[in-house]
Amino acid sequence: MERSYQFIFALMVLMFASIVVLELENVTDLGVYLTVFAFEYIVLDEMFKVRKIAFDFLKLALFVIFVYIVAIRIINILV
Amino acid sequence: MRSINSILGLSFSVFGALFAIFNYFITYSAPLISTGLAIMIIGIALSLIPDSSITQRTLKSMLHSSMLNIEAILEHFDIKNSAVYVPTKDKNVVAYIPIYTNPHTPSIESYYNAPKSILTRLGDTPAIMILPPASEITQSEEISREASLEESLNYIICELCELSDSVKLVEKGDEIILEFKNIKFMPEAARFKLCLGSLHSSIAACVIAIEKERAVSIIEDNGDLRKNIVKMKLY
Structure with a gap:
């Protein structure tokens, strides 16, 4: 299997596994799901180093979401 | 489409x-x-992932046949010198190899100013010009400009041609050190290896020459198939 499809397959397995695990843990906060997805995408992208046909705006968007959610959590803890 | x-x-x-x-x-x-x-x-x-329109097996056999053609030319002229990969204006790469071992190394300007023919001259030194096997692959439309050099190398060598598992790159001034993990395809072509490097390092040199827009030559290759380390020099 080509590396790019291995990347998609790994992403699919990890994302759906994390949905199952978070559901079993009774997590209802969407932010947690999004943070996990963003983390998984960024890590897998760095691992597989898959070539893209255009600028990877998805990675940027997920990174911004990840930073925003984590920042909100930290502010809530500190304030 | x-x-x-x-x-x-x-x-x-x-x-x-x-x-x-x-x-x-x-x-x-x-x-x-x-x-x-x-x-x-x-x-x-x-x-965001590009489609592969050609199978890796077909691509490998095309690269191999191109390599054997070059091997025959090198054997015919009995060339033993190392090639310098030079990017051209039309985003292509050509490799120049001096025919005789000359005590006066040709200047780098002579590589850029050399006539574009098989038998050419690098200043006063007779040389041959060769189109390396990957000179056209580097023009792949699926390679975006936003990608880093390491990503381009991984795409062409590991994904498109499936020659190794991964490529890592370290830049030290004018030197580039590449680490290829698990070489999967190493065709036998001794003269080609002597002059242009192994197939994967030749492809890497073409990609580097195109992306850096500078001439490049392979200066060291440890020959290890599991962890192949190749040193290149930019001019």
Whole structure:
């Protein structure tokens, strides 16, 4: 299997596994799901180093979401 | 024409987005909304991946035959010198190899000013000009300008040609050190290896020459198939 499809397959397995695990843990906060997805995408992208046909705006968007959610959590803890 | 990946990716992302929106307003179930978002993310990721229009086996055999052709030319002229990969104005790469071992190394300007013919001259030194096996692959439309050099190398060497598992790159001034993990295809062509380096390092030199827009030569190759370390010099 080509590396790019291995990347998609790994992403699919990890994302759906994390949905199952978070559901079993009774997590209802969407932010947690999004943070996990963003983390998984960024890590897998760095691992597989898959070539893209255009600028990877998805990675940027997920990174911004990840930073925003984590920042909100930290502010809530500190304030 | 849209590629299969982009059509499939777009369908996934639209379905995922609609599924997430529907569940957000109707059920407000976090696992269902996140399932929709996951499908959407996978769809977008799939649409960003280029289609491979040629099988890796076909590409490998084409590279091999090109390599054997070059090997025959090098054998005919009994050339034992190392090649310098030079990028051309039309985004192509040519390799110049001096025919005789000359005590006066040709200047780098002579490589850029050399006439574009098989038998050429680098200043006063007679040389041959060769189109390396990957000179056209580096013009692949699927290579975006935003990608880093390491990503380009990984795409062409590991994904497109499937010659090794991964490529790592370290830049030290004018020197580039490449680490190829698990070489999968190493055709026998002793003269080619002596002059132009192994197939994967020759392809890497072409990619580097194109992306850096500078001449490059292979100065060291440890020959290890599991962890092949190749040193290149930029001019």
